[in-house]
Amino acid sequence: MSSVEQHPEPPTELRRPGRWVALAVLVLAVLLVAVDATVLGLATPFLSEDLEPTGTQLLWIGDVYSFVIAGLLVSMGSLGDRIGRKKLLLCGATAFGAVSVLNAYASSPEMMILARALLGVAGATLMPSTLALIRNLFHDARERSLAIGIWGAMASAGAAVGPVVGGFLLEHFWWGSVFLINLPVMAVLVVVGIKLIPESKNPAPGPWDMVSVGLSLVGMIGVVYAIKELAANGGSWPVALAGVGGVGALVWFVRRQFRLPAPLLDMRLFHHRGFSGAVLADLLTILGLSGLVFFLSQFLQLVQGRGPLEAGLAELPAAIGAVTAGLLAGAAARRFSVWSVVTGGLAAIGLALAAVAAIHKDTAYPLIGALLLVVGVGAGLAFTVTSDVILSSVPKEHAGSASAVSETAYELGAALGIALLGSIVTGVYQDFATPPGVPAPTSSAAHESLGGAVEAAKTLTEQQGTALVSAAQDAFLEGLRLAAGVGAAVLLATAVAAWFLLRGQELEEGIVHA
Template identity: 75%
Template sequence: MTSTARPEAEPGAGHRASRWLALSVLVLAVLLVAVDATVLGLATPFLSEDLKPSGTQLLWIGDVYSFIIAGLLVSMGSLGDRIGRKKLLLTGAVAFGAVSVLNAYATSPEMMILARALLGVAGATLMPSTLALIRNIFHDPKERSVAVGIWGAAASAGAAVGPVVGGFLLEHFWWGSVFLINLPVMAILVLVGIKLLPESKDPAPGPWDLTSVGLSLVGMVAVVYAVKEAAVHGFRWDTAAAAVLGLGALFWFVRRQLTLPAPLLDMRLFHHRGFSGAVLADLLTILGLSGLVFFLSQFLQLVQDRSPLEAGLIELPAAIGAVGAGLMAGYAARRASVRSTVSGGLVALGLSLAACTLIAADTGVVALGVALFVGGMGAGLAFTVTADVILSSVPKEQAGAASAVSETAYELGAALGIALLGSIVTGIYRDFAAPAGIPGDVSAAAHDSLGGAVESASALPQEQAAALLAAARDAFTDGFQTAAMAGSAVLFATAAAAWFMLRGQKLEDGVEH
């Protein structure tokens, strides 16, 4: 896609070396947000012991970050197009570092929920800015494919390195340390970014419509909340009210965008079949993958009895596969085709999840590593090519808004995946029969979660404890295997949809003019 509009300081990215150095700063930001999304899962048991949140508060601590990010991504992508993506990225980085301190030193569950919400606001400024800046720094499509591959690899690597870093920190320091690691990274990002990143924005953006910002936030948060609550507690009147509120707000948001002279999100982007297909592939892929990854860490620690660091290291092959495939994805899509690369990646990911239906308490490290490596390769191929398709489908001045749609699909898919696949795991787990003679309060705690079963079993005689843990672990494994089967079915269906929706889609070859 060509465009006559040029970003303000584009010549600053003219030298080849400075372009790649600028990319290294953007990769740092992505790495950090991805790490931050995964370390909390490992820190949760330690945090729970210290802050003693209720079950509902614990869910909010885990969820509010993704709620706020999902609700604000489109608004922040559009804001970056208006005020400048470099300015938004660096401001968000400073805020992310400051709020990380608030997370680390939270003294109550309420303070932790607020801190996680504020971290979500800061995180929403970082992701769309990074992808949009890549669109404006790299004009040669082949170079841009490599840059997007590196960007995608960093996101995948961050998600897998998070458990390793988190596991190491939790074995040596207190739980707040998993948030304080953000500070030195953010300091480097800001200091180097000021020098190396070129500023870019839409030359004629129009005003930032605050009504649309509010509708987007309310709509996304209410819909994601309704799905999560319905998955955990069933469909109640309050869940239905949240769903109606959310869908109403999103419908009003779309109607408003179609009438505004300078919309927050140009809905005409979705008329492009390649753009819509890539966004849908992102959403469904993450839906199928995230719920399973969320429970894999628990499986490794609570069923296979591994340390947080061991669990993190076992998940590392997924990152290695994703990084390698992400770097080759652009080349593969040009040599074969976009649809075969994306669909092939999704099939590989589906096969990886199908293999997880065979995982049991005695499954060895090699079998786990192979399944995760294949899944990582599939994710690396699919995500990198869809990101490239999304970026090349729009004019440069709308790069922020397009990037934000891509990121919103990712966050929404993650929230829905954890909710829907999580409800399968939780539903099957809670049905297990406790052995005879187990006290009622211990049985109730064990049925609440596998973590609760491990904790409450410590108060029982050895024989009873072993019987309770065996029943709970078997039930969790059954739930995990069923969720893996559902996730693989979603991914195979997504591969088929991508094959049709991305028909005829190509990555650009020449230098843009």
């Protein structure tokens, strides 16, 4: 066991005026960044009709935002440590607002792809900066745990809130409105941030290594792209090349960090068993949450026939559970223990995923809502406590880099959850037998996705269409059950690992034992 002392600040710093107002604005920015990752899904049909992108362009419009965020988080966290986290946050907020306008008024697919990529760059400056600034705003360990709980709850809730916000806006306004909602929030962030958020940075940061920045970007984008493509379209040489190239770049990145006197990411942090265990639990918590919410969203709309807004509202128990548990997680970890709270949270998600294997077309909503609530509570407990451990177990000057590790785990977990569980759902789904009499082109379209089957059925007679949709729904459910079973096994195994890796880890007043 080793311990990292956090030296107490002067008493005046413990009660910094306006810190809770500043926190409210910071977590609202985090919520918006998380919402922006999911809100576009519902707007895609309207955007497609207006901009007429090709299938490949449409994929890039949907994916490039998360690709760029995942690729730049570590670099931006390190940049904030060097130039000042407040300065990076305010620049990023201004850019996020400006680029949101570019997204809303994009007039071509190419312009939309570029705008989404730039929005990802701005988003990457916001996420690690907010968590690192919380470290600087709240010096009291218990207050900081509550603040991180609120931050974690908003990050977890973003994925569930996105469809609700998108559904409401699209029923009343044009598709660009899903981006323009960012403007007032970012304006408030800049105004409040200038007055209330204190500046913080590493007093002796060293140079910003551009080679490491490039390796991190290429490595993360290569790996995430390969995972997503493998899930959506199966293996191919370009996908294999991207995956191998991404892994190679990340290996080179890690080796380079050990050699640099001022690394972009201090790899020695991972020597702490608690830190490594928290990052692993962080990643797999979001894997379970995002994978389940993503596929249940399709189930609610395409199998049970709910509209976008109704489906979004039906997923709210996950957000409510995450927010409530996030607020209580710090107190629970102190009353019981870090390892028991994280293990319990992971086990709750795993058991809820196992229960999903029993759902069918006519499963009543109360059971689905209860499962989502359990998943939300589990994610709120595990994600919040692991974020607290990650942030608290490093010296203050490295808060940005540690925050970036937590955020990268979040983004990678979301990508892996959708991609890995998605590959299982897609693989099972595409094997379903087409009913007799369905033309080959229609059958081919139906096997692409469940949404494709619903659209293809509209070109058939009522009897044929009903048979096709029923067969497709059965196949989707079979794939969903298998994916839920695999997800449950992964989460329960992670719960066992967390039991051992986080044993002895404690959150105390001013001291964190690692």
